[in-house]
Amino acid sequence: MKVGAEFDPRSFLAKVGTGKSILKFKKDQVVFAQGDTADSVFYIQEGRVKVVVLSEQGKEAVVGILEQGQFFGEGCLNGHQVRISTTIAMQDCVITSITRPAMLAALHSEPAFADLFMKYLLTRNSRIEEDLIDQLFNSSEKRLARLLLLLANFGKDGNPQPIAPHISQETLAEMIGTTRSRVSFFMNKFRKLGLIDYNGKIQVHRSLLNAVLYDRPEISRD
Numbered sequence: 001m002k003v004g005a006e007f008d009p010r011s012f013l014a015k016v017g018t019g020k021s022i023l024k025f026k027k028d029q030v031v032f033a034q035g036d037t038a039d040s041v042f043y044i045q046e047g048r049v050k051v052v053v054l055s056e057q058g059k060e061a062v063v064g065i066l067e068q069g070q071f072f073g074e075g076c077l078n079g080h081q082v083r084i085s086t087t088i089a090m091q092d093c094v095i096t097s098i099t100r101p102a103m104l105a106a107l108h109s110e111p112a113f114a115d116l117f118m119k120y121l122l123t124r125n126s127r128i129e130e131d132l133i134d135q136l137f138n139s140s141e142k143r144l145a146r147l148l149l150l151l152a153n154f155g156k157d158g159n160p161q162p163i164a165p166h167i168s169q170e171t172l173a174e175m176i177g178t179t180r181s182r183v184s185f186f187m188n189k190f191r192k193l194g195l196i197d198y199n200g201k202i203q204v205h206r207s208l209l210n211a212v213l214y215d216r217p218e219i220s221r222d
Helices: 009-014 074-078 100-109 109-136 141-150 168-174 180-192 206-213
Strands: 020-025 030-033 040-046 048-054 060-065 086-089 094-097 194-201 202-203
Touching: 009 040, 009 109, 009 168, 020 168, 040 074, 040 100, 048 094, 060 109, 060 168, 074 194, 094 100, 100 109, 141 168, 141 180, 141 202, 141 206, 168 180
Parallel strands: none
Antiparallel strands: 020 094, 030 086, 040 094, 048 060, 048 086, 194 202
């Protein structure tokens, strides 16, 4: 491991080392399942992963979609003994697995790595707060618009990205708490209004962002 000013956290995450391994998952392969022993943290080098929770009544819900550059499974650092969710590859993925001892050692010894991880935690917590407010106060149509903007990486550096077809309408419906038929209706509406293009991949336009930000009548609030 490099030390001091030379330490590169992303290079550290991309390489095999003590307590670290590079794993490859095929589309629909489970990374870990709800109830599994929690003993490692994961970092996505390539691909996307969905987070699924199963209730005691057997109801399944998608509660998050994670992408390149994000961590998951960090609950093991906070004393969680078992996984509280299932994570599934949405496409072919390359993922770094870091054992709990190796993760704690890197956080304690490398300020640059601790800074990267702290920024991730703060961003994730802000996203959770925003999602809660979204669920409490916004219509399902506006929740869908916001989710599409997030999946297209609006607000991040660079140009917005097309949303790949492996993110289905069923997954979108689970994430915003509505039905697939409602998502289909809203998607067709957005396309007719010129807010998105939807031909295999979903291309989100800036006009959708403006409709959400300025409460324009294209997006209902009820």
